[in-house]
Amino acid sequence: MVAEVKTEREFLTTAxxxxxxxxxxxxxxxxxVILTFALLTDSPAQxxxxxxxxxxxxxxxxxxxGAIGMTxxxxxxxxxxxVGSTIALASVVxxxxxxxxxxxxxxxLAGIVMGGVVGLVNGLAITRLRVxxxxxxxxxxxxxxxxxxxxxxQQTVNVPQTWVxxxxxxxxxxxxxxxxxGVWVSVVLAILxxxxxxxxxxxxxxxxxxxxxxxxxxxxxxxxxxxxxxYALAGLLFGLSGVMQMSRLRQGDPTVAIGTELxxxxxxxxxxxxxxxxxxxxxxxxxxxxxxxxxxxxxQQMGWPNYIQEIIIGAIIVIxxxxxxxxxSRA
Numbered sequence: 001m002v003a004e005v006k007t008e009r010e011f012l013t014t015a016x017x018x019x020x021x022x023x024x025x026x027x028x029x030x031x032x033v034i035l036t037f038a039l040l041t042d043s044p045a046q047x048x049x050x051x052x053x054x055x056x057x058x059x060x061x062x063x064x065x066g067a068i069g070m071t072x073x074x075x076x077x078x079x080x081x082x083v084g085s086t087i088a089l090a091s092v093v094x095x096x097x098x099x100x101x102x103x104x105x106x107x108x109l110a111g112i113v114m115g116g117v118v119g120l121v122n123g124l125a126i127t128r129l130r131v132x133x134x135x136x137x138x139x140x141x142x143x144x145x146x147x148x149x150x151x152x153x154q155q156t157v158n159v160p161q162t163w164v165x166x167x168x169x170x171x172x173x174x175x176x177x178x179x180x181x182g183v184w185v186s187v188v189l190a191i192l193x194x195x196x197x198x199x200x201x202x203x204x205x206x207x208x209x210x211x212x213x214x215x216x217x218x219x220x221x222x223x224x225x226x227x228x229x230x231y232a233l234a235g236l237l238f239g240l241s242g243v244m245q246m247s248r249l250r251q252g253d254p255t256v257a258i259g260t261e262l263x264x265x266x267x268x269x270x271x272x273x274x275x276x277x278x279x280x281x282x283x284x285x286x287x288x289x290x291x292x293x294x295x296x297x298x299x300q301q302m303g304w305p306n307y308i309q310e311i312i313i314g315a316i317i318v319i320x321x322x323x324x325x326x327x328x329s330r331a
Contacts, residue, residue, distance in 0.1 A: 090242020119235015
């Protein structure tokens with residue numbers, strides 16, 4: 001009896017330790033990346049300065065907003081490879097609207113809705129046509145990119161100066177904002193979606209869907225409808241990322257955001273999201289997005305070429321997925 005109690009206590013202690021390591025892992029990873037590049041750069045004070053922090057935060061906006069949507073999808077057991085193309089399409093639609101004389105707010109709404117339409121089509125293809133998410137979104141990757149090039153006539157779409165151009169600016173005109181308006185938008189969205197996932201029926205169903213779809217369906221949850229909602233809502237967030245992309249470049253470019261889906265997926269996985277579904281958090285994904293941003297920023301300050309950054313990010317994705325698989329097998 002004493003041995004059984006001791007074994008149970010050891011099991012609970014080990015499980016508690018693993019839980020805390022999973023929660024603290026993204027924070028430790030972020031600290032490690034910052035510390036590493038602070039030591040490697042010629043000017044650690046510059047890398048750790050408030051100015052550089054503002055630059056990194058503004059560079060994080062696009063991936064961070066995309067990661068919020070991707071977190072919902074990955075928790076539900078899905079994947080979306082069309083994010084980069086959706087961002088490009090939304091940026092072109094927003095730019096065309098502004099250039100066409102639309103009120104800026106309407107142009108922004110059009111870009112966001114376009115992202116939602118892409119997500120809706122993905123959800124319908126997965127649920128109605130029974131195409132697996134990997135293939136459905138891989139096909140949409142090409143379709144959305146092609147539509148973006150068609151709408152833009154295969155060239156960039158320049159826009160006049162409006163408040164939209166200030167959303168992702170590194171140093172806002174209003175000094176009291178401290179960081180880009182897009183950063184504050186990201187923070188608010190992260191808080192709202194986190195609350196929804198943790199404290200609503202919809203959120204609990206998203207986690208249940210990723211943990212065990214068959215059991216969730218057996219409990220009377222309309223899983224197909226839920227998937228459509230998840231992909232459509234995530235698409236709206238990807239559309240907003242496209243608006244931020246247009247704001248940063250101050251033009252709509254159908255060729256941008258190639259490979260951004262890898263940064264976004266990596267941010268979610270590094271943040272504790274499981275590609276098997278059922279696990280993940282918005283906070284973890286935001287930390288993951290910061291890790292990706294600090295990696296790119298540090299690599300640029302070191303003067304490393306783009307291919308070095310791509311190798312590092314690719315290696316991080318493989319390592320993060322390997323850790324996720326190891327964690328799942330132990331569980």
